[in-house]
Amino acid sequence: MMERLLRFLKRGRAYLLVIFLQFGYAGNAILSKSALNKGMSHFTFVVYRHAFATAIFGPIALFLERDKRPKMTASIFLKIIVLGLLEPVLDQNLYYAGMKYTTAAFAATMCNVLPAVAFIMAWILRLEKVDLRKRHSQAKVLGTIVTVGGAMIMTLLSGPSLKLPGSREHHNAATNVVHQENPLKGAILIACGCFCWASFVILQAITLKSYPAELSLTALICMMGTIEGSMLAFAMERGNTAVWAVHFDTKLAAALYSGIICSGLAFFISGLIMKEKGPVFVTTFNPLSMVIVTILGFFILSEQLLLGRIIGAMVIVVGLYLVIWGKKKDPSASKPNCPSCDRIVPSDLPVVVENKAVENKNLETLNQDCVAVEVTKIELPTN
Template sequence: MACCQEKLFHRLKPFIGVVFLQFGYSGMDVLSKAALNRGMSNYVFVVYRHAFAFVVMAPFAVFLEKKVRPKMTLSIFMKIVILSLLEPVIDQNLYFLGMKYTTATFAVSMYNVLPAITFVMAWILRLEKIKLKSTRSQAKVVGTLATVAGAMIMTLIKGPILDLFGTHATNTNNVQNGGINLEHAIKGSVMITIGCFSCACFMILQAITIEAYPAELSLTAWICLLGTVEGGIVALVMERNNFSAWSLKWDTKLLAAVYSGIVCSGMAYYIQGVVMKDRGPVFVTTFNPLCMVIVAIMGSFFLAEQMYLGRAIGAIVIIVGLYLVVWGKSKDYESSSTITEENMLSAKQTVEKTNSKEEHFSNLGTIARDEQV
């Protein structure tokens, strides 16, 4: 019984990890949008975010991975430098800029193209196997296309406003807070899409780096440290005449920086690394649409953002695509597990046969010596 529970928990761990990530990201989207609405610079926000993440994660990395942390090489260090540029600097700044032009719900909706981009890149680099005659591969391809189609529906189609639980009935600032014009939507979409490409590259490179440097906490601390330095350089350039942008008080800005740093940078990079070891980068990104659903609900309540029928339809399409991809990946995992078990069984049988033959020849030698005596 205990063995079955242990196996079940082992199988559920990746799902628990990625679902936790999406809840964490959803809280970050709402808090960061509120901070940006209060005038916080996205460049400064990214710097503080990774500074807080480094301060929290570094002690765990130093003490818990003292014996398992591999030696740092120039090749690994250069990979980490690129990692800290791709996601902490390029992706996050473009994402928050896109969010400034649009809404939190819109930004999360656009980010649902990330699984498709990661899937294609992983396939090109042979980190993801595709056999078009296989049902599970067809499910992954169709599901990936569905996530892209759903994101496009949410971006281009509005439709009538949905009054969720009467949250907009008494709010007079809906158009200002929730409505976005086409020009801003296009600008935001371009920025967020480029950020998606950068994040997909980060996911792929993190999966490659974790094989050469299998110390997830230390890798996380390094990414946060270098992300703080590189992001700080960008922020100093972009906010060179605005020193007041660096001031923090006990308000939403500080809360957003601390929360997103600890949960969405420190813990997220670590959990991603652990899950990637077992399931790969595509599995991690396929759960992004869950964040969209959470943010849509939270944004409607706390930010007075409008929910349109087009976005609701796009959300349904995305969730169907997510299910297909996860189903295909689960079949891949079961297949690989079966092959591994068969290989282990075959190897065990080979060893047993070898031992049996050695024992047989040993017995023959013993008999022969006895006959000579």
């Protein structure tokens, strides 16, 4: 029983980790929206978020990866600078700025275009294989179009608000919480943020190939995001020193939570998943975050449930899982991401693996399970 449980956890590790990330993102959407509603500047929020993440994950990375950390090169350092700019600075400031003009549920749902954007970028950079003659490739392309269409429906179609139990009290309270809603402006800002996020995911996967130290890379990205975010915050909030004031309230809790969970842990876990499943897989579970945020946003933030946004969200989910289905059927998905599995063994030679004779026809099965094998003896056929 215990062996089965361990086997299940090993096989489903990537899925469990990425689901955990979505719960973390959902909590961040609720807390950060509450902090923004109380007047916190998103520029200083981003700085504090990554300052906390750097302070916590920096020492951990120095200790745990002291013997694993590769040598820093100019190329790697330049990539880290760009990574710190793309996600910690550009994406998060655009996301929080867009959230000010809409609701937490709307912002979370708009982020469901991220898998489509990541897929397109991976296709352009040839990190994703597409053959339009194949059904799974057609599904990926169609899913991308449907996902973007769902985001447009959410933006342009509001519709009536759904009357749920207690909705009257919630909606009346919502008028005092949301100061100004501009779905179109918010959608544009969030969409630009999603593009930066997708670029970050792709570049992070590329960087990990030459700098395979997940914790150290996480700490460096957060540190660089703190420095670059501070420069932007000082420029945008010059003369307004009040925005830097910190008190023991929701604003501080939101910065701590988002820094630890959604920057530090998220960057680290995403790096682990990318090594096993690739960059596109990391972005495919965003609908779960959308559902969680929609439910919590109604009960905690007193946000309205609009029919148009629900329809758009459903369309996004359909398009997203077309992309996922096509990705699952991709022949490259069955290939292992393991250097040991790239060994070529002549088809006419039997081999001995760990003192056990293994027929060559079984090597494919071993490779599919990504078992690193060591060839200890090769028996040449005699005439």
